[in-house]
Amino acid sequence: MLPKNAVRNFQGSSSLADLFSLSDQTNAISFSGGYPDAALFPQEKLQQAFQQRLATAAPDLFQYRSVLGDLNLRKKLTNYIHQLNVECSVENIMFTQGGQQAIKLLASLFLNSGDGLAVEGPTYIGAVEAFNEYQPTYYEIPMESDGMDLDVLEEKLQHHQIKLIYTIPNFQNPTGYCMSIPKRKRLAKLAATYDALIIEDDPYRELRYAGESLPPIKAFDQTGNVALIGSFSKILSPALRTGWVIAAHSIISDLANLRLAFDCQSPNVVLEAIDQYLTDNCLSDHIQKLRNSYRQKLAVMLNCLQQYLPNECHFSKPQGGFFVWVTLPQDLDASKLLHLSQQVTFLPGKDMFVNSHPINHLRLNFTGTTLEEIQRGCQELGNLMKTALVTTPK
Amino acid sequence: MLPKNAVRNFQGSSSLADLFSLSDQTNAISFSGGYPDAALFPQEKLQQAFQQRLATAAPDLFQYRSVLGDLNLRKKLTNYIHQLNVECSVENIMFTQGGQQAIKLLASLFLNSGDGLAVEGPTYIGAVEAFNEYQPTYYEIPMESDGMDLDVLEEKLQHHQIKLIYTIPNFQNPTGYCMSIPKRKRLAKLAATYDALIIEDDPYRELRYAGESLPPIKAFDQTGNVALIGSFSKILSPALRTGWVIAAHSIISDLANLRLAFDCQSPNVVLEAIDQYLTDNCLSDHIQKLRNSYRQKLAVMLNCLQQYLPNECHFSKPQGGFFVWVTLPQDLDASKLLHLSQQVTFLPGKDMFVNSHPINHLRLNFTGTTLEEIQRGCQELGNLMKTALVTTPK
Numbered sequence: 001m002l003p004k005n006a007v008r009n010f011q012g013s014s015s016l017a018d019l020f021s022l023s024d025q026t027n028a029i030s031f032s033g034g035y036p037d038a039a040l041f042p043q044e045k046l047q048q049a050f051q052q053r054l055a056t057a058a059p060d061l062f063q064y065r066s067v068l069g070d071l072n073l074r075k076k077l078t079n080y081i082h083q084l085n086v087e088c089s090v091e092n093i094m095f096t097q098g099g100q101q102a103i104k105l106l107a108s109l110f111l112n113s114g115d116g117l118a119v120e121g122p123t124y125i126g127a128v129e130a131f132n133e134y135q136p137t138y139y140e141i142p143m144e145s146d147g148m149d150l151d152v153l154e155e156k157l158q159h160h161q162i163k164l165i166y167t168i169p170n171f172q173n174p175t176g177y178c179m180s181i182p183k184r185k186r187l188a189k190l191a192a193t194y195d196a197l198i199i200e201d202d203p204y205r206e207l208r209y210a211g212e213s214l215p216p217i218k219a220f221d222q223t224g225n226v227a228l229i230g231s232f233s234k235i236l237s238p239a240l241r242t243g244w245v246i247a248a249h250s251i252i253s254d255l256a257n258l259r260l261a262f263d264c265q266s267p268n269v270v271l272e273a274i275d276q277y278l279t280d281n282c283l284s285d286h287i288q289k290l291r292n293s294y295r296q297k298l299a300v301m302l303n304c305l306q307q308y309l310p311n312e313c314h315f316s317k318p319q320g321g322f323f324v325w326v327t328l329p330q331d332l333d334a335s336k337l338l339h340l341s342q343q344v345t346f347l348p349g350k351d352m353f354v355n356s357h358p359i360n361h362l363r364l365n366f367t368g369t370t371l372e373e374i375q376r377g378c379q380e381l382g383n384l385m386k387t388a389l390v391t392t393p394k
Numbered sequence: 395m396l397p398k399n400a401v402r403n404f405q406g407s408s409s410l411a412d413l414f415s416l417s418d419q420t421n422a423i424s425f426s427g428g429y430p431d432a433a434l435f436p437q438e439k440l441q442q443a444f445q446q447r448l449a450t451a452a453p454d455l456f457q458y459r460s461v462l463g464d465l466n467l468r469k470k471l472t473n474y475i476h477q478l479n480v481e482c483s484v485e486n487i488m489f490t491q492g493g494q495q496a497i498k499l500l501a502s503l504f505l506n507s508g509d510g511l512a513v514e515g516p517t518y519i520g521a522v523e524a525f526n527e528y529q530p531t532y533y534e535i536p537m538e539s540d541g542m543d544l545d546v547l548e549e550k551l552q553h554h555q556i557k558l559i560y561t562i563p564n565f566q567n568p569t570g571y572c573m574s575i576p577k578r579k580r581l582a583k584l585a586a587t588y589d590a591l592i593i594e595d596d597p598y599r600e601l602r603y604a605g606e607s608l609p610p611i612k613a614f615d616q617t618g619n620v621a622l623i624g625s626f627s628k629i630l631s632p633a634l635r636t637g638w639v640i641a642a643h644s645i646i647s648d649l650a651n652l653r654l655a656f657d658c659q660s661p662n663v664v665l666e667a668i669d670q671y672l673t674d675n676c677l678s679d680h681i682q683k684l685r686n687s688y689r690q691k692l693a694v695m696l697n698c699l700q701q702y703l704p705n706e707c708h709f710s711k712p713q714g715g716f717f718v719w720v721t722l723p724q725d726l727d728a729s730k731l732l733h734l735s736q737q738v739t740f741l742p743g744k745d746m747f748v749n750s751h752p753i754n755h756l757r758l759n760f761t762g763t764t765l766e767e768i769q770r771g772c773q774e775l776g777n778l779m780k781t782a783l784v785t786t787p788k
Contacts, residue, residue, distance in 0.1 A: 001617075002589065002617075002619060002644075002645070003557040003558065003590060003591050004504075004557075005503055005504060005648060006504055006505055006506045006528070007506050008502075009503055009652060035457060035458055036457075038453040038454050041457075043448075043453055043455075046448070046456065047445070047449055050663075051441070051445045051448070054441035055441055057437075061437075061633060062432065062435040062437060063429060063432045063435075063631075063632065063633060064427070064632045064633070065633065096657075097491060097657035097658075097661075098657055098658055100656070101656060101657040104655060109399055109400060109403050110398075110400055111400055112400045112401050126655060129655035130655040130656070132655075133655070163397040163398075195395045195396065197396060223395075223396075224396060225396060238456070239455060239457060239662040240456070240661055241659070241661040248396070250396075258403060261494070261520060261524040261526075261527070262491075262498050262656070263494050263495040263498070263657075264491075264494050264635070267491075267633055267635040269444075269633055269664065270661055270663065270664065
């Protein structure tokens with residue numbers, strides 16, 4: 001017999017695993033994943049970057065190196081971060097295996113069992129899975145169209161010890177909502193007042209298709225109470241598994257020590273190839289291409305949802321990111337809808353709430369499908385909902 | 395103010411970090427790290443492999459993919475594993491970010507606070523740091539020149555709940571010792587009898603410079619009670635950050651779910667480039683080169699230790715791996731020796747014991763230095779020891 005799994009990890013399945021397996025279902029149109037459009041990867045230029053850097057690098061490219069990651073790439077990142085009005089030196093940055101690892105390391109560094117953790121309701125399911133191992137006490141802060149409800153958060157902060165506040169301020173996963181500037185300012189202040197650390201997860205920042213870019217919460221952070229996470233996954237390629245965390249030097253230093261026991265460091269080869277790519281190419285131009293394509297996909301999805309969804313169903317109208325959030329009438333169970341569906345997959349929202357688990361939400365991704373698939377998928381979704389509305393008892 | 399670190403991770407420094415920083419000290423001869431010789435990396439062939447694979451791959455090379463890692467590379471690995479008399483299909487393998495991540499994931503999957511964990515005394519410090527987060531109850535099993543003392547282990551298994559047994563059977567880090575075949579057989583049986591899982595960490599298997607290769611403990615495992623960890627770090631390049639874990643399907647499946655929340659998956663780009671390298675090159679030929687070089691370095695180190703160390707000091711005589719283990723007279727503190735030393739660095743052994751912490755051991759690495767440095771370093775070490783012996787009160 002084998003020893004039993006840890007109590008912390010006893011569950012037999014993972015919502016993230018379900019998500020990935022839904023995304024791999026090939027005979028249905030998939031709105032379920034969070035995949036970028038593979039047709040838009042700058043494959044040739046990335047290939048040239050690898051070739052160029054590997055051909056010219058010293059042998060120590062293949063040796064163990066800094067746990068923080070390639071210094072030149074950290075320098076380039078500071079230039080970008082300065083444009084966001086965030087103070088940052090190369091000592092404030094650690095590259096991680098995607099943004100996911102940054103979330104995991106921050107959770108591991110700060111969370112004891114029972115520690116207070118505020119998250120948006122709904123929130124990113126992968127973050128919740130990273131947090132769950134540390135058995136925090138969750139506070140679910142309702143999401144509004146201009147970001148989390150800070151009155152609720154403040155009330156919780158007043159009455160409970162809350163150590164971490166996890167938020168996705170731009171084009172939130174799963175709602176697509178952005179946090180307003182006044183809320184960003186107030187949130188930074190609340191964290192300082194109540195000795196909490198904000199984990200600002202910002203993978204979609206550059207994928208804005210309309211409106212003005214908003215400063216990160218970290219730009220309003222006077223006290224080091226914000227850790228800002230970013231990633232190349234959505235703007236370059238997820239297979240590079242390269243994200244970063246920017247935080248006070250003391251936090252980065254502790255994260256780096258912790259990281260050594262997790263996986264030592266990122267693969268230099270990849271970091272240096274990205275550095276080469278950024279030397280030889282204009283990432284902004286590439287991002288502009290992504291924006292043009294995704295803007296069109298989002299517009300088509302919003303039009304089709306307007307056209308095909310029954311009036312009882314509502315949906316968010318994001319200005320960027322990867323997702324649209326659909327709200328069904330209260331009694332309609334999105335999971336049941338998914339099981340009825342043969343031709344389209346999506347992600348029921350229930351597990352994206354850490355406490356309340358309402359059944360009547362679902363998340364749609366629009367970046368990983370073609371325009372034609374978006375149209376067909378939305379039409380199919382509309383039909384499903386109409387049928388369900390007729391058969392669901394009031 | 396910032397929230398406090400988790401109790402589990404409150405320490406301000408990391409032994410691993412100290413180790414890496416010792417290794418980076420450039421004005422001294424470093425016997426302290428665990429670095430391969432950078433001059434031996436097959437840089438040109440790795441570069442060709444990246445170039446070839448990136449030039450010919452489909453765009454989904456850059457997309458999210460299987461959490462287990464590239465299927466072709468898993469197939470190649472099964473062929474190698476079969477040669478070791480271990481049954482293994484592609485479903486029994488997950489590629490990880492170096493062997494280090496495999497240790498971390500297994501610890502996370504199985505260990506609750508207080509769970510019993512048997513480790514060799516001394517053992518690999520990076521494993522201990524990975525385990526510490528889960529606050530296990532450690533059982534330190536004395537290391538003998540033919541592997542850990544199984545009588546002591548059996549006695550502990552009889553009287554305590556021990557969930558995991560961590561061992562490095564080949565050229566152990568830090569002693570350089572190998573576990574004998576009878577002990578391997580008995581250990582596999584003990585694990586099955588007492589429902590423990592053996593973590594068999596085997597990064598040095600192929601780096602044997604004399605004697606016959608020994609079957610892994612997993613070859614004697616009838617019950618799925620062994621997880622076997624391997625790595626390309628020492629035989630190809632640590633910067634690729636590519637290791638693997640081989641275990642029962644149920645364990646791999648749980649590890650894969652867990653992995654999604656850690657960092658989603660390995661970078662495909664790297665795994666596919668390794669696959670290309672293995673398609674185009676004979677890894678055995680490369681390993682033969684490593685063996686020839688390291689064999690010579692080891693011989694020089696053992697000769698020099700014989701020549702320069704005072705008779706009161708003893709050292710292991712390994713047949714492979716990266717390390718020689720030195721035992722000083724009982725009262726001589728290796729840490730004090732290190733602080734006296736200007737021209738040579740090494741790793742004091744104290745923190746490599748989870749419970750007993752004897753002060754009179756040190757670990758020497760011989761792969762990361764030149765022959766001339768090995769000679770000079772050993773001479774310096776000998777002088778240090780002789781001086782210390784004169785001044786240390788008996």
